[in-house]
Amino acid sequence: MDEQYLGIFDESEQASKEEHPTNRRVELMLGALASLVLVFIAGMVIFVFLKGLPSLTGNGISWFGGGGNVDEQLTNIFNSPAEPENYVYELSAFPLLWSTFLISFIAVCFATVISIFSSIFIVEFAPRPLERILEPVVKFLAAIPSVIYGLLGVLVLVPWINDTLITEEMRVSVRYVIQLDGTSVLAGVIILTIMILPIMIAIITDSLRAVPQVWREGALALGVNRWRALRTVSLRAIRPAIVAAAVLATARALGEAIMLAMVTGSIGFAPNPFDGFLFFLEPSRPLAATIIDGAEGLSVEPFGQTMYAFAFILIVSTGLLSFAGWAARKSLSRYSIGAK
Amino acid sequence: MSTTTTRKRKQEAVRQTRAARPKKIKSKDSWSIGDRIGVGLAWFFGLMLCLVAAAITLYMAWKGVSFVNWEIISTSPEASLEQSKTGGFLDPIIGTVLLTVIGAAIATPIGVAIAIWLTEYGRPAPLARFVEAGIEVIVGAPSIVLAIFGLLVFQQGFLSPFSFTAEGGAVFGRSFFAAGAVMSLIALPFVVGGTREALNSIPRHVREASYALGKDQASTIRRVLLPSSRSGIATGSTLGMAQIAGDTAVVVVLLGASLQISPEGDIPGLDVLKGTGSTLTSFVFQNSPAGEGNAPDKAYAAAFVLLLLVILLNLIVNLVTRKGKQVWG
Amino acid sequence: MGVRPDHQQPEVASNGTLPHAVPPLRRIVVGGEVPPIRVGDEYGNGSSAQVPEQPAPVPEDQFGPEWYHECMRTESLSISFGEKVAVKEVSLQVNAGQVLALIGPSGCGKTTLLRSMNKLVDLTPTARRTGRILLDGENIDLFDDTQLRKRVGMLFQQPNPFPMSIFDNIAYGLRERGSKRPRKKVLEPIVVDALKRAGLWDEVGDNLDHPALSLSGGQQQRLCIARSLAVTPEVLLLDEPCSALDPISTAIIEETVVQLKDDMAIVIVTHNLQQAARVADQVAFMYLGDLVEYGSADQIFNDPMAERTKDYVRGDFG
Numbered sequence A: 001m002d003e004q005y006l007g008i009f010d011e012s013e014q015a016s017k018e019e020h021p022t023n024r025r026v027e028l029m030l031g032a033l034a035s036l037v038l039v040f041i042a043g044m045v046i047f048v049f050l051k052g053l054p055s056l057t058g059n060g061i062s063w064f065g066g067g068g069n070v071d072e073q074l075t076n077i078f079n080s081p082a083e084p085e086n087y088v089y090e091l092s093a094f095p096l097l098w099s100t101f102l103i104s105f106i107a108v109c110f111a112t113v114i115s116i117f118s119s120i121f122i123v124e125f126a127p128r129p130l131e132r133i134l135e136p137v138v139k140f141l142a143a144i145p146s147v148i149y150g151l152l153g154v155l156v157l158v159p160w161i162n163d164t165l166i167t168e169e170m171r172v173s174v175r176y177v178i179q180l181d182g183t184s185v186l187a188g189v190i191i192l193t194i195m196i197l198p199i200m201i202a203i204i205t206d207s208l209r210a211v212p213q214v215w216r217e218g219a220l221a222l223g224v225n226r227w228r229a230l231r232t233v234s235l236r237a238i239r240p241a242i243v244a245a246a247v248l249a250t251a252r253a254l255g256e257a258i259m260l261a262m263v264t265g266s267i268g269f270a271p272n273p274f275d276g277f278l279f280f281l282e283p284s285r286p287l288a289a290t291i292i293d294g295a296e297g298l299s300v301e302p303f304g305q306t307m308y309a310f311a312f313i314l315i316v317s318t319g320l321l322s323f324a325g326w327a328a329r330k331s332l333s334r335y336s337i338g339a340k
Numbered sequence B: 001m002s003t004t005t006t007r008k009r010k011q012e013a014v015r016q017t018r019a020a021r022p023k024k025i026k027s028k029d030s031w032s033i034g035d036r037i038g039v040g041l042a043w044f045f046g047l048m049l050c051l052v053a054a055a056i057t058l059y060m061a062w063k064g065v066s067f068v069n070w071e072i073i074s075t076s077p078e079a080s081l082e083q084s085k086t087g088g089f090l091d092p093i094i095g096t097v098l099l100t101v102i103g104a105a106i107a108t109p110i111g112v113a114i115a116i117w118l119t120e121y122g123r124p125a126p127l128a129r130f131v132e133a134g135i136e137v138i139v140g141a142p143s144i145v146l147a148i149f150g151l152l153v154f155q156q157g158f159l160s161p162f163s164f165t166a167e168g169g170a171v172f173g174r175s176f177f178a179a180g181a182v183m184s185l186i187a188l189p190f191v192v193g194g195t196r197e198a199l200n201s202i203p204r205h206v207r208e209a210s211y212a213l214g215k216d217q218a219s220t221i222r223r224v225l226l227p228s229s230r231s232g233i234a235t236g237s238t239l240g241m242a243q244i245a246g247d248t249a250v251v252v253v254l255l256g257a258s259l260q261i262s263p264e265g266d267i268p269g270l271d272v273l274k275g276t277g278s279t280l281t282s283f284v285f286q287n288s289p290a291g292e293g294n295a296p297d298k299a300y301a302a303a304f305v306l307l308l309l310v311i312l313l314n315l316i317v318n319l320v321t322r323k324g325k326q327v328w329g
Numbered sequence C: 001m002g003v004r005p006d007h008q009q010p011e012v013a014s015n016g017t018l019p020h021a022v023p024p025l026r027r028i029v030v031g032g033e034v035p036p037i038r039v040g041d042e043y044g045n046g047s048s049a050q051v052p053e054q055p056a057p058v059p060e061d062q063f064g065p066e067w068y069h070e071c072m073r074t075e076s077l078s079i080s081f082g083e084k085v086a087v088k089e090v091s092l093q094v095n096a097g098q099v100l101a102l103i104g105p106s107g108c109g110k111t112t113l114l115r116s117m118n119k120l121v122d123l124t125p126t127a128r129r130t131g132r133i134l135l136d137g138e139n140i141d142l143f144d145d146t147q148l149r150k151r152v153g154m155l156f157q158q159p160n161p162f163p164m165s166i167f168d169n170i171a172y173g174l175r176e177r178g179s180k181r182p183r184k185k186v187l188e189p190i191v192v193d194a195l196k197r198a199g200l201w202d203e204v205g206d207n208l209d210h211p212a213l214s215l216s217g218g219q220q221q222r223l224c225i226a227r228s229l230a231v232t233p234e235v236l237l238l239d240e241p242c243s244a245l246d247p248i249s250t251a252i253i254e255e256t257v258v259q260l261k262d263d264m265a266i267v268i269v270t271h272n273l274q275q276a277a278r279v280a281d282q283v284a285f286m287y288l289g290d291l292v293e294y295g296s297a298d299q300i301f302n303d304p305m306a307e308r309t310k311d312y313v314r315g316d317f318g
Helices: A008-019 A021-064 A070-078 A094-125 A128-143 A146-165 A168-173 A185-210 A213-221 A226-237 A239-255 A258-263 A273-281 A287-293 A295-299 A301-334 B003-020 B033-067 B070-074 B090-121 B125-140 B143-154 B157-162 B176-200 B204-212 B217-228 B230-246 B249-254 B270-274 B280-287 B296-323 C110-117 C145-151 C166-175 C184-198 C217-229 C247-260 C273-279 C297-302 C307-314
Strands: C070-081 C084-095 C099-103 C127-135 C152-155 C235-239 C265-269 C282-287 C290-296
Touching: A021 A301, A021 B090, A021 B125, A021 B143, A021 B217, A070 A094, A070 A301, A094 A128, A094 A185, A094 A226, A094 A239, A094 A287, A094 B033, A128 A185, A128 B033, A128 B296, A146 A185, A146 A258, A146 B033, A146 B230, A146 B280, A146 B296, A168 A273, A185 A239, A185 A258, A185 A273, A185 B033, A213 A226, A213 C145, A213 C217, A226 A239, A226 B033, A239 A287, A239 A301, A239 B125, A239 B143, A258 A287, A258 B280, A287 A295, A287 A301, A287 B143, A295 A301, A295 B143, A295 B249, A301 B125, A301 B143, B033 B296, B070 B090, B070 B296, B090 B125, B090 B176, B090 B217, B090 B230, B090 B280, B090 B296, B125 B176, B143 B157, B143 B176, B143 B249, B176 B230, B176 B249, B176 B270, B204 B217, B217 B230, B230 B280, B230 B296, B249 B280, B280 B296, C070 C110, C084 C099, C084 C110, C084 C127, C084 C265, C084 C282, C099 C110, C099 C273, C110 C127, C110 C152, C110 C235, C110 C265, C145 C152, C152 C217, C166 C184, C166 C217, C184 C217, C184 C247, C217 C247, C247 C265, C247 C273, C273 C297, C282 C297, C282 C307, C290 C297, C290 C307, C297 C307
Parallel strands: C084 C290, C099 C265, C099 C282, C152 C235, C235 C265
Antiparallel strands: C070 C084, C070 C127, C282 C290
């Protein structure tokens, strides 16, 4: 191959890369291993889908509907007779889906607002000593295992809600439908917000710091105060990063099982927003927590299949969200308003 | 002139200067109400963040110190109706350590291999982008989903040697092997991330020097790049271990629910791996009002030990990253 | 703005004397050689004063009768960043209706001096400032940063339009000042006027909603000028505004600067001596933080006092 004269390094680099058979073999082996990741993910999605399919087909579109008592239905499924033809699949999963959506959505909304203000504080207004301890504080909050958050929630927050926020008349008013004992949407939302804050704060502070200094100086030089300059120039500039942070936080929130299982109650119940403030205090149980609660019954066929159907919904939604978040961050770093 | 008069004159001069110096004009109308609320909220939430972290730390420390004692750490848990006889959480501690080690041991070689392929080879490029995206999907996947998929896999007949088979042929599918395998998935993205960062920070001229000496790419990686990436790999593994130690869902699904480590089979060592057990995380879960147990103090004690472990691992990572900034010249 | 003579510059006669009708120019010579003032009988009392080597704090009467209305003034201004002293005891004057050029080699402190005039230098945590800066006789430390910067505008080396439309960029300073947000109808005439004065109206007047970042470098810099003009500053500080631009844009901006000085005082930092010669009325030459010489443009370029100034103007170092 003497068509081109390559520089010395290029030549030996090419030689080392291509002509050595061992190198080629190594490359193929490593490539195969890396592709296993994709095979694994595909396999996971497919097999979970297949395993959960009977539950979905057994109900059709009404799987997503409401109307029944989800817990009763799950018990019936668990108690199905042993013959495959007689398996009971009936399920209207709406209360679980609604609960998942509600808790995640509210938590992400709170976390977005709080993380924006906190990031602004860290980047702009915090005095130096505070700024230096805030970074490890955020990392610390991120490192706490979810079961510890759950423990604190169920032993501290839930009793407090029960004693302080839930009044006797509230209990009476919902007596026929549900029992209020402090495990609630509110407890779940509060702790979930704290859990997803570190992710969002990390991304938003990084992108605030990446906003070109010249814009900030230009705004200040026009006589605009620091807050206005931040709000009108920097925050506008990092809008895509905020969206990416929110997407990733949602994926995290959807998948949170243990903490929510401990803190939102074990009742598959769809709180009604029109109940007013009461609706925050009612127990509920999102999808992931339902799977955890049903973990022991996984060997019972129809019940297990129902759980796998739940898992399929979860993996598809979090997978799409994670992918979207990753794609957004990659495109952001190209424009150098980075979210690393 | 007498000194008193001079002094008086000086004092008079100072007083006049002070009176003449105008007060600082603080213009209030450039900060509107909205602006001030904004700054106020920024301060509020920033301080709240610190307060919440401080509250959590102090509360856990207090509860932990009140309930942890040598006895608890060194006795195995017993199932008993009497609280005082339920023992400690030695087995869960061993379980946590075991799972962490297994998970990291599996994840590290695989993660390093994948990271090498991504940074040094990475052909064809679309495949590499997909693999990157795949790693992100694994990070984002809820551990409960990974757990029940793992159960599905390990309940297949051909994997029965990895756990215990009941009569009737049903493979139990729950064991340290199974849990360890799924835990390695959880740690994998961290190992890949740490290794990639380390490899990317090695400048091009190091590789070129090696090629110029006639070494091929594979040997360059093995002899030059990998040894220099040791700290990055270690960081990634340690972060992965912290994640494993803190995970509960996988344990609840895949480790069986035995309080004590129950080995399975006759080969010593391997029998533990085939058997079931519990970890600090599942122990906390079970002993909280959400599980069966009613022993909040044991739960707090175990949670405290767990928190210490996780914090320790994270601190090690911080120290290593700060020390290990290699200078490439 | 005070009374201004119709002619632009006091003429220095060929024998080195100044006509008596002209007020004495403030001159401080620091470091280097201390030349006697060759123009002779400045103070009209028959002696030729020797300017002292160390600059004393400026007493009132040395500024003399104000021919040009003094807008801003620094008095023994020193700025240091930690250990390093960037500006040493500089006293100079900025007059309305005139362009003051700060020239000197890189690192001599001229940008730092400029940035201290709108307190932008205070953004750096390690900055320390001593001495006074007066705007219209008032010490700038006495007012709020935002108030000061509305009266003293700044243009940066790299054009930095915000990622918004042209209209929004220019209206920015007016919208973001306090609680009442002026309506678009009120803002429009101001925006149009600013664009015209910046010399950009002809090129972008047809579509003000165009994103500002889509303009060329020279247009962006003129947009920034318009943006600063919209808040009607008394002083405009320009930090090497043309260094990132092509010659044609540079020429347009220089022309604009000369036109703008009718309404305000302008201070321009430049490392381009020809540019300073083209636009400046007054010139201050700085070297390593010291103000070496300060005088009219004519005098500095044609007949500088200090050796170092001579060397710099000749191009011996840069």
